[in-house]
Amino acid sequence: MRKVIGIGETVLDIIFKNEQPIGAVPGGSVFNGIISLGRAGAHASFISEAGNDRVGQNIINFLKENNVDAKDIYVYPESKSPISLAFLDKNNDAEYLFYKDHSHDQLDFVYPDVNADDIVMFGSYYAVNPVIRPQVLGFLDHARSHGAILYYDVNFRPSHKSDVMKITPNLLENLEYADFVRGSVDDFKVLYGKEDPDKIYNAEVSFYCKNFICTNGTKNVELRATRNIKKSFPVIETNVVSTIGAGDNFNAGFVYGLLRYGITREALERGIPARIWDKIIHWAQLFSANCCQSISNSVSKEFGAEMARDAEGERDTYLEW
Numbered sequence: 017m018r019k020v021i022g023i024g025e026t027v028l029d030i031i032f033k034n035e036q037p038i039g040a041v042p043g044g045s046v047f048n049g050i051i052s053l054g055r056a057g058a059h060a061s062f063i064s065e066a067g068n069d070r071v072g073q074n075i076i077n078f079l080k081e082n083n084v085d086a087k088d089i090y091v092y093p094e095s096k097s098p099i100s101l102a103f104l105d106k107n108n109d110a111e112y113l114f115y116k117d118h119s120h121d122q123l124d125f126v127y128p129d130v131n132a133d134d135i136v137m138f139g140s141y142y143a144v145n146p147v148i149r150p151q152v153l154g155f156l157d158h159a160r161s162h163g164a165i166l167y168y169d170v171n172f173r174p175s176h177k178s179d180v181m182k183i184t185p186n187l188l189e190n191l192e193y194a195d196f197v198r199g200s201v202d203d204f205k206v207l208y209g210k211e212d213p214d215k216i217y218n219a220e221v222s223f224y225c226k227n228f229i230c231t232n233g234t235k236n237v238e239l240r241a242t243r244n245i246k247k248s249f250p251v252i253e254t255n256v257v258s259t260i261g262a263g264d265n266f267n268a269g270f271v272y273g274l275l276r277y278g279i280t281r282e283a284l285e286r287g288i289p290a291r292i293w294d295k296i297i298h299w300a301q302l303f304s305a306n307c308c309q310s311i312s313n314s315v316s317k318e319f320g321a322e323m324a325r326d327a328e329g330e331r332d333t334y335l336e337w
Contacts, residue, residue: 020271021128021164022050022137023063023155026075026089027098027114029260031311035103039311042078043100045140045171048261048313049268052303054083055320056272057327061085063125063155067097067117082314088125102260108308109259112173123148127155132163133280135271139169141176143190144183153186156193163281165274168225169267170199170207177206191224195284198229198270200263213238227288229297231266237297243287249297254305261313262304268315269303270296276327 024046031039042051047062054060062084066072068091075097079086098116105111130136136159143152160166168190176183187207191197204216213230217240221228230238236248273279273296279288288296306315315323 017059018275019059019061019131019134020050020053020137020275021061021063021130021134021159022046023142023152024138024140025098025142026064026066026072027100028071028075029100029102029313031110031258031260032101032103041311041313042075043261043313045142045169045264046137046267048264048307049137049271050084051079051082051314052265052268052307052320053271054079055315055317055324056268057083057320057324058272058275061088061128063088063123063128065090065092065095065123067091067095068093069095069097071097071099082317088128090124104258104260107259108256112175114175123151125151125155127158130159130162130164134159134162134164135167135274136164137167137169137267137271138190139267140171141173141179141183143168144172144186146182146186149186153189156190160193165196165279165281165284166194167196167267167271167274168194168198169263170197170203171263172199172203172206174202174206180207188224191221194225195281196227196229196270197221197225198231198263198267201230201232201235204230213240227284229270229300231263237301239293239297241288241293242284243290245288245290245293247290247293247297249294249301252301252305254308256308258311259308260311261307264313265307265315266300266304269300272303272323272327273297273299 025044027044029043076086096117101113102110217228226242228240239247306319
């Protein structure tokens with residue numbers, strides 16, 4: 017059975033509306049997507065660290081409750097879990113403040129079993145952070161050498177703009193390891209000062225990775241991929257309660273689509289047909305839209321259960337294309 021393995025930060029998101037707290041939810045960029053995939057029936061696990069406190073234990077329990085293997089969460093003695101304050105504006109977009117125990121910014125784990133066609137999800141500043149880069153890069157190399165498919169979400173926030181020069185070598189390595197790269201226009205404005213998807217793809221990404229997805233809030237999703245595929249997809253309209261986790265769950269839906277339609281490394285080498293891309297992007301958008309309907313950072317348990325049933329029903333048709 018194929019697995020999805022995420023590697024990234026854990027954090028407790030405290031969410032504010034009109035300057036008052038309205039909820040507190042375990043989160044993190046890759047974490048949010050992995051929770052959704054666990055709810056959707058994927059065999060999921062997560063590599064990270066958590067504080068040796070009540071919040072850290074809550075995060076570990078939350079993973080387990082949502083069908084995600086948490087055995088590779090390392091808890092450091094005397095460490096405190098990171099906290100994020102997310103302030104929703106009138107459009108329910110979030111502005112963040114982060115509080116982290118930087119003296120414990122480290123990563124120590126034993127590589128989990130990785131098999132051919134397993135999927136590894138990585139991204140955000142965690143994936144380029146110089147402090148833990150040796151461990152992250154070692155795992156990416158381990159996963160790639162065992163035939164895994166690597167999905168990279170750039171997710172580079174303006175708060176790290178001053179670090180761009182410092183992290184650029186790590187960013188380029190990530191692009192080279194990745195089989196799929198997704199980023200938002202906001203990410204690429206910070207990194208490259210560019211907003212046009214074609215210019216970003218042709219000048220910054222295509223040399224390293226041929227499969228590129230660019231999102232832009234409520235504007236079209238742009239796809240550039242092998243077989244000279246170039247497509248735009250209108251965003252699904254939804255009643256937005258919070259955009260926290262929107263991109264993270266786009267990633268989850270995308271990976272769900274890879275699993276659902278049997279996208280293996282062999283399939284990647286042949287090139288994914290345009291009609292299968294349409295289906296994968298469709299699921300990515302559905303996951304993202306569902307997440308935006310609440311402040312939970314991930315898709316609802318009901319939506320996840322429905323996705324699990326649907327995928328089981330299509331299992332025999334995976335490789336027909």
